[in-house]
Amino acid sequence: MSDESFQHVIRKRRSVRKFEPGRSVDRDVLSRIVDCGRWAPSGANVQCWDFIVVDDPQVRDDVTEVFRQQAQRLVDHAKGFPAVKKTYLANTVAIIIVLGDPRWRVCFPQPTTPGWEAEYQDNNEAIFLCSLGAAIQNIQLGVAAEGLTSAWLSGGGEDVTNRALSDLLGYPEWMKAYGTIPIGYPAATQNRRYRRPLQQSLHWNGYQANQYRTHEQVDFYESSLRPFAMYRDEEFLESWGDRVEKLGEWDDAFTTVNSNPGGTLQQAEDFSSPRTLGQATKRRNNK
Numbered sequence: 001m002s003d004e005s006f007q008h009v010i011r012k013r014r015s016v017r018k019f020e021p022g023r024s025v026d027r028d029v030l031s032r033i034v035d036c037g038r039w040a041p042s043g044a045n046v047q048c049w050d051f052i053v054v055d056d057p058q059v060r061d062d063v064t065e066v067f068r069q070q071a072q073r074l075v076d077h078a079k080g081f082p083a084v085k086k087t088y089l090a091n092t093v094a095i096i097i098v099l100g101d102p103r104w105r106v107c108f109p110q111p112t113t114p115g116w117e118a119e120y121q122d123n124n125e126a127i128f129l130c131s132l133g134a135a136i137q138n139i140q141l142g143v144a145a146e147g148l149t150s151a152w153l154s155g156g157g158e159d160v161t162n163r164a165l166s167d168l169l170g171y172p173e174w175m176k177a178y179g180t181i182p183i184g185y186p187a188a189t190q191n192r193r194y195r196r197p198l199q200q201s202l203h204w205n206g207y208q209a210n211q212y213r214t215h216e217q218v219d220f221y222e223s224s225l226r227p228f229a230m231y232r233d234e235e236f237l238e239s240w241g242d243r244v245e246k247l248g249e250w251d252d253a254f255t256t257v258n259s260n261p262g263g264t265l266q267q268a269e270d271f272s273s274p275r276t277l278g279q280a281t282k283r284r285n286n287k
């Protein structure tokens, strides 16, 4: 494959949440796609995954129902997040569920000296999740290379949803559906998506403090910009007709290489929940 077609597949991998109904796909195609996941890297080569491919329409409808309820729980209990209804899963040609098997974590570096537990255990979690992410990503790229499209649903990682999936599909409930990948033929054009320009995220030979995104910029994204950045069919914020309205005083921070002109880095704070009373937080608090 040429560099050009590789780049093409990378860019074609888009999250699409609307599929043409009534289509189907060969199991050979689905097997090739899963094989892409099988070739992903994993910590200590543990391959801490299994792949369930749902291509039976009845089972697909049952999985769709699990995710319809999952989406409703987000509306009820995670207010403010711009979740979409998952009924589109009914139009998939298949759904691939990537299970994470936590037993394999013992193969990652384990602390043997008192006081070093956090050092290794936290990283152990990261190795496990990153390995699964690599497999999910490979599958999405495989989907794109086959001329199909997909999304990456993380809701199976929520306990209630995972229990419902484990009841339905028969896997032990201590395994987890970290990635659910609905696959289909796109019914909506989704060629582009907001990406931070390369020169903002690329740092040569050291971290460039003027490219640092301040806590307040993160707060603004969470509270106000997120739904548009997530779903619009545009790569560049400069193309938005309502750029001034949506970006306001944050325009420079998001569109130039100088998100932090003063170059001052900030201390860690409590990042465990949103910190502002922006639109998303108001919705969450029903204000």
Ligand SMILES: Cc1cc2nc3c(=O)[nH]c(=O)nc-3n(C[C@H](O)[C@H](O)[C@H](O)COP(=O)(O)O)c2cc1C
Residues within 6 Å of the ligand: 013, 014, 015, 016, 017, 084, 151, 152, 153, 154, 155, 192, 193, 229, 230, 231
């Ligand atoms: C770890 C992870 C979890 C995600 N979870 C969901 C999800 O539950 N539902 C969904 O519709 N999209 C989900 N996405 C897709 C992202 O919203 C999407 O990748 C992002 O908005 C960028 O769009 P793009 O994939 O088209 O480039 C997830 C992506 C990742 C990497």
